[in-house]
Amino acid sequence: xxxxxxxxxxxxxxxxxxxDDVSIPGLVREAAMRALDDAELTWRDIxxxxxxxxxxxxxxxxxxxxxxxxxxxxxGKPMMRxxxxxxxxxxxxxxxxxxxxAGIHQRVLTVxxxxxxxxxxxxxxxxKYPFQPPLxxxxxxxxxxxxxxxxxxxxxxxxxxxxxAVKDRLNALKNPYAHLHMADISMDSVRASPMLWDPVRxxxxxxSSDGACALVLASxxxxxxxxxxxxxxxxxxxxxxxxxxxxxNQVDPRAGRECAADVYKQAxxxxxxxxxxxxxxxxxxxxxxxxxxxxxGFAADGEGWKxxxxxxxxLDGDMPVNPSGGVLSTNPIGASGMIRFAEAALQVRGMAxxxxxxxxxxxxxxxxxxxxxxxxxxxxxxxxP
Amino acid sequence: xxxxxxxxxxxxxxxxxxQAGKTLxxxxxxxxxxxxxxxxxxxxxxxxxxxxxACPTCALPPGDEVEVxxxxxxxTFCVVNVPFEGQTMKxxxxxxxxxxxxxxxxxxxxxNAPADExxxxxxxxxxxxxxxxxxxxxxxxxxxxxxxxxxxxFESYQEHL
Amino acid sequence: MPRDVxxxxxxxxVEPRFDGDEVEVxxxxxxEALRAARLERRDVGFTVSGSCDYLGGRPFSFVMxxxxxxxxxxxxxxxxxxDGAWALYEAWVALQHGDIDVALVYAFxxxxxxxxxxxxxAQLDPYTVAPLGIDxxxxxxxxxxxxxxxxxxxxxxxxxxxxxxxxxxxxxxLAAPYVASPLRAHDCGPAYDAVAAVVLVAGDRAKQCCDxxxxxxxxxxxxxxxxxxxxxxxxxxxxxxAGERAGVxxxxxxxxxxxxxxxxxxxxxxxxxxLGPTTRVNPSGGSLAAWPYIVSGLLRLGEAARAIHTGKARRAVAHATSGPCLQQxxxxxxxASDG
Numbered sequence: 080x081x082x083x084x085x086x087x088x089x090x091x092x093x094x095x096x097x098x099d100d101v102s103i104p105g106l107v108r109e110a111a112m113r114a115l116d117d118a119e120l121t122w123r124d125i126x127x128x129x130x131x132x133x134x135x136x137x138x139x140x141x142x143x144x145x146x147x148x149x150x151x152x153x154x155g156k157p158m159m160r161x162x163x164x165x166x167x168x169x170x171x172x173x174x175x176x177x178x179x180x181a182g183i184h185q186r187v188l189t190v191x192x193x194x195x196x197x198x199x200x201x202x203x204x205x206x207k208y209p210f211q212p213p214l215x216x217x218x219x220x221x222x223x224x225x226x227x228x229x230x231x232x233x234x235x236x237x238x239x240x241x242x243x244a245v246k247d248r249l250n251a252l253k254n255p256y257a258h259l260h261m262a263d264i265s266m267d268s269v270r271a272s273p274m275l276w277d278p279v280r281x282x283x284x285x286x287s288s289d290g291a292c293a294l295v296l297a298s299x300x301x302x303x304x305x306x307x308x309x310x311x312x313x314x315x316x317x318x319x320x321x322x323x324x325x326x327x328n329q330v331d332p333r334a335g336r337e338c339a340a341d342v343y344k345q346a347x348x349x350x351x352x353x354x355x356x357x358x359x360x361x362x363x364x365x366x367x368x369x370x371x372x373x374x375x376g377f378a379a380d381g382e383g384w385k386x387x388x389x390x391x392x393x394l395d396g397d398m399p400v401n402p403s404g405g406v407l408s409t410n411p412i413g414a415s416g417m418i419r420f421a422e423a424a425l426q427v428r429g430m431a432x433x434x435x436x437x438x439x440x441x442x443x444x445x446x447x448x449x450x451x452x453x454x455x456x457x458x459x460x461x462x463x464p
Numbered sequence: 465x466x467x468x469x470x471x472x473x474x475x476x477x478x479x480x481x482x483q484a485g486k487t488l489x490x491x492x493x494x495x496x497x498x499x500x501x502x503x504x505x506x507x508x509x510x511x512x513x514x515x516x517x518a519c520p521t522c523a524l525p526p527g528d529e530v531e532v533x534x535x536x537x538x539x540t541f542c543v544v545n546v547p548f549e550g551q552t553m554k555x556x557x558x559x560x561x562x563x564x565x566x567x568x569x570x571x572x573x574x575x576n577a578p579a580d581e582x583x584x585x586x587x588x589x590x591x592x593x594x595x596x597x598x599x600x601x602x603x604x605x606x607x608x609x610x611x612x613x614x615x616x617x618f619e620s621y622q623e624h625l
Numbered sequence: 626m627p628r629d630v631x632x633x634x635x636x637x638x639v640e641p642r643f644d645g646d647e648v649e650v651x652x653x654x655x656x657e658a659l660r661a662a663r664l665e666r667r668d669v670g671f672t673v674s675g676s677c678d679y680l681g682g683r684p685f686s687f688v689m690x691x692x693x694x695x696x697x698x699x700x701x702x703x704x705x706x707x708d709g710a711w712a713l714y715e716a717w718v719a720l721q722h723g724d725i726d727v728a729l730v731y732a733f734x735x736x737x738x739x740x741x742x743x744x745x746x747a748q749l750d751p752y753t754v755a756p757l758g759i760d761x762x763x764x765x766x767x768x769x770x771x772x773x774x775x776x777x778x779x780x781x782x783x784x785x786x787x788x789x790x791x792x793x794x795x796x797x798x799l800a801a802p803y804v805a806s807p808l809r810a811h812d813c814g815p816a817y818d819a820v821a822a823v824v825l826v827a828g829d830r831a832k833q834c835c836d837x838x839x840x841x842x843x844x845x846x847x848x849x850x851x852x853x854x855x856x857x858x859x860x861x862x863x864x865x866x867a868g869e870r871a872g873v874x875x876x877x878x879x880x881x882x883x884x885x886x887x888x889x890x891x892x893x894x895x896x897x898x899x900l901g902p903t904t905r906v907n908p909s910g911g912s913l914a915a916w917p918y919i920v921s922g923l924l925r926l927g928e929a930a931r932a933i934h935t936g937k938a939r940r941a942v943a944h945a946t947s948g949p950c951l952q953q954x955x956x957x958x959x960x961a962s963d964g
Contacts, residue, residue: 099470134684141747145948158848162706181721210601223542228625277543319702321520325510325568334699474756480682480739485646517648523695
């Protein structure tokens, strides 16, 4: 059966629009060194390295694990690179966790990143195949129709998205690593921002960030020697479903529900809203908060938006969602999933600083990708299982 | 002492010759003739437009060819205000999922209607390029335009959302 | 104590150019692999694939291929942007946990859509090397030169590998002109299109799925530094280490499938693995006869397993490589049940 696995080191770069003081290797090394320092380990202590990022065409480096082997101390070690679209940061952490849980390695370094300032993501996402003309630019154009469908189905009031946008940016002010620090964010400023893909406004959209996130995952034995409280992995799950098929529910994908059910079962969660102390979920466009609250079983169908409106998902609410500021405040695409997983771990280690949810013992990290078709989730806890 | 080099631009060019595959090629050839040819999965019996090399849920090769109408219903949409390279419509424009009559899955395309008139359930018809102008691409349908019929009831398309 | 995992089936399609798109070609091959293992889609506990966007020139190629898998109801699935051999490794790891018994691994890639040798230059350091525009064949030629200078092989040795893999007479091959000195055309694997699928089954269940399962007795992979100048190109420490960890030298090897798209690389890897003279190398033709990038390593694993499935080998080794001049390598040792 699976061995225990714990997060004993976490590192992030200060996410920002443009890090032109570091190259790609420099960026990932910065996060990795912070994670090693947190765990009070050196490169030599690491047995294997697993990296993840979004499509190679973003930065134009094909199979970047080859380039990054040196920067990440991987020479002479096993190294892998996971790619599962937007959920990649999460699935990368899961692949790394599996190496420990299978008893193969004692300490695994995992890093996810994106250097968007060195990439042309818009171009990379709109390839010009002659028989498939681009109809719309950007992920927002793809998701906006789904959001419209959710609003229609749930009867949610128009301002729910804006509330999420404000909440997450206010949380980000308490997170020194977050990209956006918008002290003057308000419902008015969000409402006044340009409408990009109706019904999604500019300030309801994630930024484009340079950033990296790293974790050191350890076996039970190695975690015993960890200088700071470990975050124990209580469950991991991934699920995928096809991009586009007849009758597909893209607003409330079954893959998301089943992924959550799997990870909750492993972690002994029957009532996520009651049992989880914090949730870091992948919300790149504001309305995804209420949508995912339903998909993840925090709220009944059509009721997710009520949790937002009630303030339940605020930092001081009964179910804080994205205390870090979330993807809406920081989005180096390849890293975002791992940042969710890392922030969940920070919470249960009691190391989230100003955005700490007091007494958090059990937290969830969630990531999704593609056409809301790839899901990766984990639950971490302060108690050793 | 000169400034350190912070960025370099290193343009790269790769050329690719791509194929549409047998299934899609047949569909695209149909467009040149002004026909929309879907395919039915032999197992789940759903009609896919555009057709796929395998049914996404059943993993089987597509079965019978099914010609669908060039009229349909907008299931959902968004209004695009973001410019991008290669766009054909002036901003703002409507990008929609259109469930063609006879198909079991909406296809994504443009709707030629003022942004404030776009609605879920709107009935539309394909506006084809002139016969001599059609090519084996989805651009043979320039966009969809409202037909003026009453909107389709929500129940008729809600399973496609 | 690692859980026993076997390759229960292998199916592939390798062609100079596919007629059809990835999904059309991949779906039947996956179906064939499952049928050969006497399994259905719903028996699969985990699916992992390997592919590379740069081969086809568009991002998210693995997403489009998912239509070939029939991922409904939703499946537990993952993907590496690496050769399918590493997807197989991930599947092997997942099977170690004990909660599932069956994993499906597949890889697909159409190396013929672009110019493969040129496209591979995108793997190089983007700041200092890629802008020089060095293609993969030229990189390999640097390594061949290093091997010749270190007297680890001769051009005749290289031609002999080519003759064995692709046919032809050694003297005639040596008379051909260089394409990138010291490489001749026959020393370089041609770009191909391919899809491959492998079914892994753990424990006793493997015996129900296959008459002669190819049991994985050891599997390991290692990476070397990226910059060519920091490596001794005439040796492969990563193959040596991975081979040692996988236990290659524990017993004689009947068949070795080596992922060497350039002839001198087969010699180098063979030596690094310590294979004896009685080992049959690349009876399938290897990556020198056909080089479908991102699938070639998984094909080597599949072909080695096939040698065991068909009773042609009791103990087989498979090797997969990634990166310029064998930068990263995976080695897998397989045995028949009583091997």
